[in-house]
Amino acid sequence: MEKREKTVSMAEIMTPDMANFSGNVHGGYILSFIDKVAYACACRYAGTAIVTLSVDRVYFKDPVHVGDLLTFHASINFVGTSSMEVGVKVVAENLKTGEKRHTNTCYLTMVALDDNKKPTAVPKLELNNEIDKRRFEEAKIRRETRLKLYREHLERKKQME
Numbered sequence: 001m002e003k004r005e006k007t008v009s010m011a012e013i014m015t016p017d018m019a020n021f022s023g024n025v026h027g028g029y030i031l032s033f034i035d036k037v038a039y040a041c042a043c044r045y046a047g048t049a050i051v052t053l054s055v056d057r058v059y060f061k062d063p064v065h066v067g068d069l070l071t072f073h074a075s076i077n078f079v080g081t082s083s084m085e086v087g088v089k090v091v092a093e094n095l096k097t098g099e100k101r102h103t104n105t106c107y108l109t110m111v112a113l114d115d116n117k118k119p120t121a122v123p124k125l126e127l128n129n130e131i132d133k134r135r136f137e138e139a140k141i142r143r144e145t146r147l148k149l150y151r152e153h154l155e156r157k158k159q160m161e
């Protein structure tokens with residue numbers, strides 16, 4: 001199988017129409033960009049239709065300001081059979097001072113679909129260096145945790161029926 005690219009970076013300038021009532025950028029815009037870059041990354045890697053299955057907890061530890069240039073760096077951390085974990089790192093740059101801040105990191109599970117909208121296999125992930133290996137191992141643990149929580153949720157629901 002041909003080697004597929006596993007990263008995408010996208011940048012967007014934060015404009016006044018994106019502000020919330022405090023004058024900083026509304027979290028919903030940032031979430032929307034995160035979903036878009038994760039989509040682009042997964043689609044480029046798998047070469048199929050893609051849906052977002054889940055977005056892990058997102059923590060806004062620092063406000064993003066109007067006028068900042070936000071750069072979203074996405075990479076495929078882990079591949080199961082049809083699912084991929086995409087890690088997205090968000091960096092805000094003050095274009096006047098050049099100061100850069102890492103404002104968010106978030107993990108999304110994206111699923112590849114075939115022409116019948118059923119989950120389909122994606123290429124195995126090549127781990128080329130120590131960073132790839134660490135990201136893969138950590139993503140594997142997060143996937144196991146997600147699946148465990150989901151199974152427990154289903155079990156509790158079943159017990160209530």
Ligand SMILES: CC(C)(COP(=O)(O)OP(=O)(O)OC[C@H]1O[C@@H](n2cnc3c(N)ncnc32)[C@H](O)[C@@H]1OP(=O)(O)O)[C@@H](O)C(=O)NCCC(=O)NCCS
Pocket residue numbers: 051052053054079080081082083084109111117118119143146147150
């Ligand atoms: C994504 C979707 C097709 C998966 O359907 P499904 O019936 O769960 O399919 P499967 O059981 O084959 O699971 C597909 C993959 O998702 C993984 N998965 C399913 N539920 C999961 C969960 N709760 N947590 C983590 N992974 C999960 C499975 O492990 C599998 O991964 P693998 O193939 O790498 O092993 C289906 O849930 C869907 O269509 N969701 C809506 C997506 C959407 O519209 N998103 C846009 C936002 S509204």
